[in-house]
Amino acid sequence: MDDLISIRDLKREDVELILNTADEMEIALRSGKINTEMRGRVLANLFFEPSTRTRFSFETAMLKLGGSVIGFDDPKITSIEKGETLSDTIKTVEKYCDLIVIRHPKEGAPRLAASVSSKPVINAGDGSNQHPTQALLDLYAIKKLKGKIKNLNIALLGDLRHARVMKSLIYCLAMFDANLILISPMGLEIEKEMVQEVKEKFNNEIFQTNDIYAGLRMADVLYVCRLQKERFSDPYEAKKLENAYKVTPDLLKQAKDDLIILHSLPRLGELDRRIDDTKHAKYFDQIQFGVPVRMAIIHQMMR
Amino acid sequence: MRMEEDKLLVRKIKNGSVIDHIKAGNGLKVLDILKITPDNTAVVMLNVQSKRFGKKDIVKIENKELNNFEINKIAILAPNATLNIIKDWKVVDKKKIMMPKIVEGILKCPNSNCITNYEPVKTRFCVEERGLRCWYCERIFRVNEVI
Ligand SMILES: [Zn+2]
Numbered sequence: 001m002d003d004l005i006s007i008r009d010l011k012r013e014d015v016e017l018i019l020n021t022a023d024e025m026e027i028a029l030r031s032g033k034i035n036t037e038m039r040g041r042v043l044a045n046l047f048f049e050p051s052t053r054t055r056f057s058f059e060t061a062m063l064k065l066g067g068s069v070i071g072f073d074d075p076k077i078t079s080i081e082k083g084e085t086l087s088d089t090i091k092t093v094e095k096y097c098d099l100i101v102i103r104h105p106k107e108g109a110p111r112l113a114a115s116v117s118s119k120p121v122i123n124a125g126d127g128s129n130q131h132p133t134q135a136l137l138d139l140y141a142i143k144k145l146k147g148k149i150k151n152l153n154i155a156l157l158g159d160l161r162h163a164r165v166m167k168s169l170i171y172c173l174a175m176f177d178a179n180l181i182l183i184s185p186m187g188l189e190i191e192k193e194m195v196q197e198v199k200e201k202f203n204n205e206i207f208q209t210n211d212i213y214a215g216l217r218m219a220d221v222l223y224v225c226r227l228q229k230e231r232f233s234d235p236y237e238a239k240k241l242e243n244a245y246k247v248t249p250d251l252l253k254q255a256k257d258d259l260i261i262l263h264s265l266p267r268l269g270e271l272d273r274r275i276d277d278t279k280h281a282k283y284f285d286q287i288q289f290g291v292p293v294r295m296a297i298i299h300q301m302m303r
Numbered sequence: 304m305r306m307e308e309d310k311l312l313v314r315k316i317k318n319g320s321v322i323d324h325i326k327a328g329n330g331l332k333v334l335d336i337l338k339i340t341p342d343n344t345a346v347v348m349l350n351v352q353s354k355r356f357g358k359k360d361i362v363k364i365e366n367k368e369l370n371n372f373e374i375n376k377i378a379i380l381a382p383n384a385t386l387n388i389i390k391d392w393k394v395v396d397k398k399k400i401m402m403p404k405i406v407e408g409i410l411k412c413p414n415s416n417c418i419t420n421y422e423p424v425k426t427r428f429c430v431e432e433r434g435l436r437c438w439y440c441e442r443i444f445r446v447n448e449v450i
Contacts, residue, residue: 006441086422108418108439127416129441193433193443 001301003114003121006130007168012175015136021296022140022289029064029292038067038302044097045071046089047124048080048104053265054124054134057290058101058298065295070097087116094119099302102126120301128162128231134264135168137293139176141286142221145260149173155181155219157212158245158270160190162228165264167194169223174202182208183215185244188227212245217254222247222261222280226268248272252280262286313346319365321387322377322400324353329381330360332450336376343367376409378402379435380450404430405438410449412437 001014028035043062047055050073059069072078080089086104090113093100100117102110103124110123110130125131143149154173160166160182170190173180180198182190195206209215216222224247232238246269247261263271263283275281325333330347339345344365353359369377369386377384382402387394408425417440419426427438428449436443 008441086418087424104418105416106418106421107414107416108437108441111439112418112422112424126418127440196433197443 001120003110003123004132004297004301005110005114005121005123007132007135007171007175008130010132010172015139015172015175018136018293018296018300019140019143021299022293025295025299026289026292029295034066035064035295036066037299038062038065041067041099041302042097043067043069043071043099043101043298044093045069045073045124046093046100046102046104047071047073048075048102048109049125051103051124053287053290054103054131057287057294058122058124058133060291061294061298064291065298067098067298071101086112090117090121099298122297122301125164128164128167128228130168131165132168133294133297134165135172136297137289138165138169138223138262138264138286139172140293141262141282141289142173142260144289145282145285146220149176149178152178152220153181153218154178154221154223155183155215156223156225157183157215157247158225159188159227159241160184160225161188162231163225163264166190166225170194170198174198174204174206177202177204179204180206181215181219182206183212183245184210185241186210188241188244212251213254216251216259218256219259220256222255222259224261224263224267224270226264226266226270243269246270246272247275249274249278252278255280313348313363315392316344316363316365316389317392319343319363319367319389320369321364321389321394322362322381323359323385323387324356325360325362325381325384327356327358327360330362332380333360333362333377333384336380336450337362337364337367337369337373339364339367372409374398374400375403375406376450379406379410379430379446402430406430406435410435412440412442413444413448414440414442416440417442 062069094117099120101122101124102113104126107127107129110126114121229238259280260282261280330349334347346363348361350358378400384400386398388396406428412419419439428435434443434445
């Protein structure tokens with residue numbers, strides 16, 4: 001693997017390799033074994049958009065592998081504010097580091113970065129397009145928490161039109177033969193093209209609905225994402241949809257007993273805080289998988 | 304082509320290009336791509352009866368040879384069209400215009416949030432069954448959306 005830009009670029013074997021490596025990393029982390037394979041290597045975290053979890057977990061992953069981290073999470077303090085092009089920024093930064101992690105509000109920016117960089121590039125989220133490392137960690141989380149992925153009924157709920165993680169996730173869940181249930185309020189459905197593409201490519205079941213009750217009843221996993229307000233060109237449109245979906249204790253009465261709930265976080269109002277203490281809530285457990293999975297990704301890319 | 308010519312409303316041309324077998328309805332768009340200058344005389348024939356295709360459009364331009372850029376652009380809009388090069392009233396070359404697998408630097412990405420609309424970079428689209436996919440933002444577009 002030279003770069004990790006989109007789940008579309010990955011074959012099933014690539015994903016399996018990352019998941020298996022993540023397993024080894026997690027075991028080693030738990031045993032307290034010190035890993036120094038990245039000693040002397042530098043990872044550059046280029047965050048053109050804010051992030052907490054993704055940025056910190058890449059940083060922790062690199063430090064746990066014995067490497068170092070440089071970067072920014074506020075492009076205002078760099079030459080970018082002076083109008084430097086992305087290509088020029090990348091051609092500069094690559095001279096200081098061995099691996100580049102980039103998050104950018106414009107779709108396709110990581111692909112562009114990879115095309116001008118001689119160092120490997122990892123996409124940490126580009127606009128509404130892709131967020132492959134989050135999807136890989138979610139896949140890993142589901143596998144860990146449920147023991148498998150194949151034939152699970154996995155419901156994705158929320159702003160499927162704008163959430164980049166959902167686009168990466170649908171693709172890799174289908175790749176591993178999950179049954180997909182896509183639930184979104186009217187107007188926030190995932191693009192038809194994406195559903196067609198996944199159906200044709202992986203030949204699996206996809207059930208789409210605007211009715212949260214109908215979608216939830218059969219689910220083994222409920223994956224929720226927030227309304228992606230920042231992707232709306234009209235803030236008023238976003239405002240109208242603010243309370244369009246919400247997971248409440250009442251709703252969960254309809255759910256399977258062993259349903260687990262995941263969320264890419266941060267959350268707005270779509271997860272009622274009263275469900276945090278239920279056995280279904282796994283979104284804070286999910287976070288812990290970020291480090292081993294990103295360690296595995298770094299390990300595979302730097303081989 | 305020759306047989307139809309007799310029945311056509313339009314005379315033959317001495318030198319230039321004839322783009323034949325354009326899907327009916329796309330003739331004017333093909334003409335638009337060709338950026339006709341005052342030196343070229345051009346004519347578009349719409350809904351010409353064709354044995355093989357039912358109805359088709361034809362574009363004839365006098366005193367113009369198409370460059371690769373123009374041919375590639377036409378290929379996206381009118382796959383399966385044929386290009387006849389005319390010299391001294393005769394067809395001296397006949398090319399089938401093939402849809403390329405990758406289209407580079409010709410089209411603009413219609414996604415306003417695509418990096419190619421902000422950085423000095425050549426656009427690139429991969430031709431897939433359902434349309435053209437931007438190599439950068441990964442969105443898929445129908446041909447009439449990008450031209
Ligand atoms: Zn694009």
